[in-house]
Amino acid sequence: MRRIFSLFCLAALGGCATVPRIATEPVEVQVLAFNDFHGNLEVPPPVEVIEADGSKTMMTSGGAAFLGAAIARLRQANSVTVSAGDTIGATPLTSALFLDEPTIEAMNQIGLEFNAVGNHEFDKGLDELKRMQAGGCAKHGLRDPCAVEPFRGARFTYLGANVIGANGEPVLPTIATKRFGTGPRAITLGFIGMTLRATSTLVTPAGIAGLRFADEAATANALVPKLKAQGADAIVLLIHQGGKTPKFTRGQGCEDFAGDIVSIIPKLDPAITTIVSGHTHWAYVCHNGAGGTHGGRLLTSAGKSGIFLTDIRLSFNPATRRLISQRGSNSVVGTGENGEHVAVRRLVDRYVAAAAPLANKVVGRLTAIAPRNEDDSESPAANLIADSYLAATRSKTNSGAQIALVNATGVRVALPAGEVRYRDAFAMMPFGNNLLVMTLTGAQLRAVFEQQYSLPLRSNASRPAALVPSEGLRYRYDLARPAGERIVAITLDGVPIDPARRYRVVVNNYLASGGDGLSGFKAGTDVLDAGIVDIDALIAWISSGRTVPAVGRVIDVASAVPAPS
Ligand SMILES: [Zn+2]
Numbered sequence: 322m323r324r325i326f327s328l329f330c331l332a333a334l335g336g337c338a339t340v341p342r343i344a345t346e347p348v349e350v351q352v353l354a355f356n357d358f359h360g361n362l363e364v365p366p367p368v369e370v371i372e373a374d375g376s377k378t379m380m381t382s383g384g385a386a387f388l389g390a391a392i393a394r395l396r397q398a399n400s401v402t403v404s405a406g407d408t409i410g411a412t413p414l415t416s417a418l419f420l421d422e423p424t425i426e427a428m429n430q431i432g433l434e435f436n437a438v439g440n441h442e443f444d445k446g447l448d449e450l451k452r453m454q455a456g457g458c459a460k461h462g463l464r465d466p467c468a469v470e471p472f473r474g475a476r477f478t479y480l481g482a483n484v485i486g487a488n489g490e491p492v493l494p495t496i497a498t499k500r501f502g503t504g505p506r507a508i509t510l511g512f513i514g515m516t517l518r519a520t521s522t523l524v525t526p527a528g529i530a531g532l533r534f535a536d537e538a539a540t541a542n543a544l545v546p547k548l549k550a551q552g553a554d555a556i557v558l559l560i561h562q563g564g565k566t567p568k569f570t571r572g573q574g575c576e577d578f579a580g581d582i583v584s585i586i587p588k589l590d591p592a593i594t595t596i597v598s599g600h601t602h603w604a605y606v607c608h609n610g611a612g613g614t615h616g617g618r619l620l621t622s623a624g625k626s627g628i629f630l631t632d633i634r635l636s637f638n639p640a641t642r643r644l645i646s647q648r649g650s651n652s653v654v655g656t657g658e659n660g661e662h663v664a665v666r667r668l669v670d671r672y673v674a675a676a677a678p679l680a681n682k683v684v685g686r687l688t689a690i691a692p693r694n695e696d697d698s699e700s701p702a703a704n705l706i707a708d709s710y711l712a713a714t715r716s717k718t719n720s721g722a723q724i725a726l727v728n729a730t731g732v733r734v735a736l737p738a739g740e741v742r743y744r745d746a747f748a749m750m751p752f753g754n755n756l757l758v759m760t761l762t763g764a765q766l767r768a769v770f771e772q773q774y775s776l777p778l779r780s781n782a783s784r785p786a787a788l789v790p791s792e793g794l795r796y797r798y799d800l801a802r803p804a805g806e807r808i809v810a811i812t813l814d815g816v817p818i819d820p821a822r823r824y825r826v827v828v829n830n831y832l833a834s835g836g837d838g839l840s841g842f843k844a845g846t847d848v849l850d851a852g853i854v855d856i857d858a859l860i861a862w863i864s865s866g867r868t869v870p871a872v873g874r875v876i877d878v879a880s881a882v883p884a885p886s
Pocket of ligand 1: 407439440441561599600601
């Protein structure tokens with residue numbers, strides 16, 4: 322260092338006294354961060370934000386071209402762009418129809434560098450995730466890859482430190498570093514990326530067979546020495562797990578912050594100074610010790626769908642390369658205030674045009690709106706789906722199903738009254754699941770109904786999610802009774818289910834492999850893939866017009882009107 326100072330001394334006309342001050346000016350490194358983009362190539366629907374004065378604003382913001390422009394405008398000299406997961410999966414039609422290939426390419430254009438995997442990165446299985454990274458057109462599902470153009474894969478790196486394969490080793494890269502500047506003032510940032518431990522309960526089990534999702538803090542801490550050995554001056558954790566403040570705001574605050582990440586943070590090695598989080602779709606910035614749990618760390622999240630962008634600045638002492646301070650802020654990406662990313666806009670337009678003929682096609686008709694239930698309970702929408710599953714698989718020549726069961730957690734939005742377009746149906750059921758018919762005894766059927774009321778509540782849920790049956794099947798439950806004895810009655814066409822009798826039951830592949838924690842479905846025998854995608858069953862059911870079914874198939878004894886005696 323002394324040698325460099327003296328060289329500076331000779332060159333500087335202003336005198337040597339100023340040189341050390343210049344040399345000790347902090348070096349700033351920028352981390353631009355977002356999360357839960359979920360393939361929102363186009364501007365997503367407006368969201369309601371609570372302003373500082375308590376008023377509410379409907380805000381329209383996000384989409385790939387505007388996010389790309391905001392990143393380009395904010396990007397400084399020493400900068401890195403990261404995502405905390407769910408960049409793909411559960412995506413709108415324009416991305417999903419093309420297996421999220423356009424979203425990966427948009428992220429390439431935007432300059433994303435490191436992407437922690439989230440639960441939704443596993444929606445189509447590990448092989449398809451590896452294709453997202455490596456590119457190519459190998460087919461791992463029902464849709465054809467490379468439908469619009471060749472797919473070159475991600476130019477960014479997926480990090481999945483806690484995704485452990487059958488051999489006990491991580492199946493994805495765990496860490497990464499990036500060096501900013503040259504010479505002794507160069508700063509190296511280390512990155513650890515991971516998904517939440519509960520990923521195994523959130524995705525189709527068949528897609529992640531053989532994978533284990535390890536403890537977040539233990540995994541991260543074990544990687545700290547490795548990053549230090551690679552010269553990391555500070556370590557950023559990209560983690561697809563998060564929390565919420567009581568109100569959805571513009572994302573500057575951290576007041577009354579709570580959630581699953583709160584218990585992880587105190588366990589982290591002190592070398593992990595900065596945490597980019599996600600999964601809750603909330604926007605927040607928690608500075609030094611906010612809530613008393615963060616130990617001086619910075620914790621951020623940028624909502625979802627490219628609505629917000631987090632700008633984190635880490636300041637280092639150039640002599641010691643120690644982190645002196647850090648700050649973060651969320652800004653609203655908006656819809657044009659920063660201009661548009663031209664190449665991304667062109668990409669999006671190309672895929673919107675490719676999707677349009679199918680997206681706009683009228684595929685059915687309904688007598689009324691079919692709403693979903695906000696608590697993932699029974700709803701006209703879920704009943705309609707259950708009836709469509711049964712209709713598609715009822716014939717003896719196709720599986721002979723007698724009962725359909727639908728996970729209400731998978732019913733995303735309502736269907737409109739009148740004309741239903743493909744894009745409406747897709748928005749309601751975007752997963753592209755296929756239908757499986759299995760044999761369950763009456764006793765096994767009861768066991769799976771009991772199981773849904775024995776599981777711990779989903780985070781942020783106020784009541785258990787419902788398995789919604791097709792017409793003819795009804796069940797009553799009583800949450801006041803002990804777990805395992807909460808199903809009071811199950812009837813099929815008015816006749817009680819016989820525990821010894823065998824029933825043919827149709828469900829989607831998500832439930833069949835034990836999705837939503839309902840492992841009871843794995844007891845099914847004579848499992849037959851009906852060869853039908855769920856959305857196609859729905860379309861066939863509503864194509865010539867359909868009356869929206871009423872609710873009343875799943876009855877909570879506590880809220881039921883007593884039957885007349
Ligand atoms: Zn998630």
